[in-house]
Amino acid sequence: MEYSLHPLGDNAVIIQLGKEINIQTQQRVQVIASYFDENHLEWMVEYIPAFTTITIIYDPVSPSLLGEKFALPYEKVCYHLDTLLPTISEGQSVESRVVEVPVCYGGEFGPDLDYVAKINNLTKDEVIHIHSTGDYIVYMIGFAPGFPYIGGMSEMIAAPRRETPRLKISARTVGIAGMQTGVYPIETPGGWQLIGRTPIELFRPDENPPSLLRAGDKIRFKPISEKEYREWEEDKRC
Amino acid sequence: MLTIIKPGLLTTIQDLGRYGFQRYGVIVSGAMDQFAHRMANILVGNQENTPTMEITLLGPQIEFNENSLISICGGDLTPTIDGSPVRLWRSIFIKKGSKLKFGSPRSGCRAYLAVAGGISVEAVMASGSTYLRAAIGGYHGRALKEGDKIRVGMPGSLSTKIIESLSDSLSRQPFAEMDWSIAKDLILSTPTEPSVRIIRGREFNLFTKESREILYKEHFQVTPQSDRMGYRLKGLSLELQKAEEILSEAVTFGTIQVPSDGNPIILMADRQTTGGYPKIGQVAKVDLPLVAQVKPGDFIKFTEVSLYDAQLLLIKKEKKIQQLKSGISLKFR
Known part of the structure; x- marks a missing residue:
């Protein structure tokens, strides 16, 4: 597996696995992530996967990195990784889960659905159809707890960000920004065009893992009616 | 137990951070000045990762509802106990019923209050740190408010020994300070143009x-x-x-x-x-x-x-x- 190592300050190292966003690079990030899920390294605090990199946060004063003279923690971490990474075979494919995300499109939950339809010369139903039949993949989780960076949206429903961001977007709202689609896990300000809302929680602080989605997951958006949405909400309360 | 009489500008419960969940987009949080947080805990015999109170610029007023061993490290936000100034970077034994109050900031921006036995909050994702935006961790996921009652854990054996060494000199004072503190060369000064x-x-x-x-x-x-x-x-x-x-x-x-x-x-x-x-x-x-x-x-x-x-x-x-x-x-x- 081709890679390069770059320091991020004095307690992290970035493993670069590609130059641009694509499925192959995403797979390599996943293969390494699952290796670290199964093999605990004493000096490693945690890892953060992204589009083309996986960053290892380490403890520079971990006893396992000290002791011998003449080599600093960063050098030792690189030495460990240079020994380890070539043994992880690229061929290992990580099975990706398919997660169904029900969405109630339009109405009070998706005030910008009209706008997205209009600028793309589509009807609202066509936007919903295109959005809910796409093949999506979660490239990484970041920005907010449980927030997925999703690839695979059709450019037929692309829409620019709002000029003035909304100060408050309710949790679980589904939006479009440029060529991207996403779901806000918690209430935040934001400039995305809002097209619907899901009744299921993306951020689950009481569960482990605390996120519905993980990097590598495939997503299917399933249209539901407002009545079905309310029933989901009811079920959650029970 | 501690009672918050006035909460101050932004007072939150923090430890050394919530690690292991960044891959899910969950931020680390934790003490801004981790050195002061650690020192405050060490001085009262706690583990370094025990939750402390992070106090920002204008500090709170706190009533101690039980005898406690405390220490305050970090920025000098001019703390007093029942009106008498107390010093930073040392162990202090404070009597039940006494009030700890912070004045105007003299240097630095953040102070850390550690209590022997630790400020007791429920761990969320293995950490006591407050994550304000997601409203989780710390004290009900928020900054402290007037009237909040903060529970304190049981002091460990080291804490108990430090308390014993101080309780002799307590007499009628509301508090007793240790006669030694963290060495100056270990503490970073807090200049306004660092x-x-x-x-x-x-x-x-x-x-x-x-x-x-x-x-x-x-x-x-x-x-x-x-x-x-x-x-x-x-x-x-x-x-x-x-x-x-x-x-x-x-x-x-x-x-x-x-x-x-x-x-x-x-x-x-x-x-x-x-x-x-x-x-x-x-x-x-x-x-x-x-x-x-x-x-x-x-x-x-x-x-x-x-x-x-x-x-x-x-x-x-x-x-x-x-x-x-x-x-x-x-x-x-």
Whole structure:
């Protein structure tokens, strides 16, 4: 597996696995992530996967990195990784889960659905159809707890960000920004065009893992009616 | 138990952070000045990761509903107990019914109050730190308010021995201070124009030659739009040689990002897990406590340090902290 190592300050190292966003690079990030899920390294605090990199946060004063003279923690971490990474075979494919995300499109939950339809010369139903039949993949989780960076949206429903961001977007709202689609896990300000809302929680602080989605997951958006949405909400309360 | 009479500007419960969940977008949080947090815990015989109270600029008024061993470390926010000034960086035994009050800030920005036995909050994702935006962790996921009652854990054996050594000198005073404190050479001073050592960032070379020089030559002012998430700085503009598309990737405590307006941002305890702006530098871990004590309006000057030297400085500092810890356990054995 081709890679390069770059320091991020004095307690992290970035493993670069590609130059641009694509499925192959995403797979390599996943293969390494699952290796670290199964093999605990004493000096490693945690890892953060992204589009083309996986960053290892380490403890520079971990006893396992000290002791011998003449080599600093960063050098030792690189030495460990240079020994380890070539043994992880690229061929290992990580099975990706398919997660169904029900969405109630339009109405009070998706005030910008009209706008997205209009600028793309589509009807609202066509936007919903295109959005809910796409093949999506979660490239990484970041920005907010449980927030997925999703690839695979059709450019037929692309829409620019709002000029003035909304100060408050309710949790679980589904939006479009440029060529991207996403779901806000918690209430935040934001400039995305809002097209619907899901009744299921993306951020689950009481569960482990605390996120519905993980990097590598495939997503299917399933249209539901407002009545079905309310029933989901009811079920959650029970 | 502690009762919050007045909450102060922003008082939250923090430990050393919530690690292991950044891959799910869950931020680390934790004490801004981790050195002061650790020292405060060490002085009362707690584990270093035990939750403390992080106090910002204008501190709270707190009534102690039981005899407690406490210490206050970090910025000097002029604490008093029942009207008498108390000193920082030392163990203090405070009598039941006494009131701890903070005045106007004399130096620094944040103080840490540790209580023997630890401030007792329910751990969320293995941490007691408050994550304000998601309203989880700490005390009900929020900053402290008037009337809050904070529970304290059972002091351990080391804490009990420190308490015993102080209770003799208590007599009729509302509190008793230890006759020794953390050595001066271990504590960073908290100047209003600190010189902060930084390591080159991954995109350092993408900036213009002038910008790279400005970074180490000029002062940058901390703007009022600075908080636990990040410090927005203002100074001469830092420019890239040409516009670059940078893919989002991990950032850490102390990463210095430069958005397109050219004003750098130092990412702090409540930073997001990933970022897409070019990284011009990274504050050396050993100097992060210095940055944590800078107030809006203050100036920061950056000086360059190699990754090699930054890690060496960190190892040296850690050794001193370990020596201090073993010194305290030996003293109270």
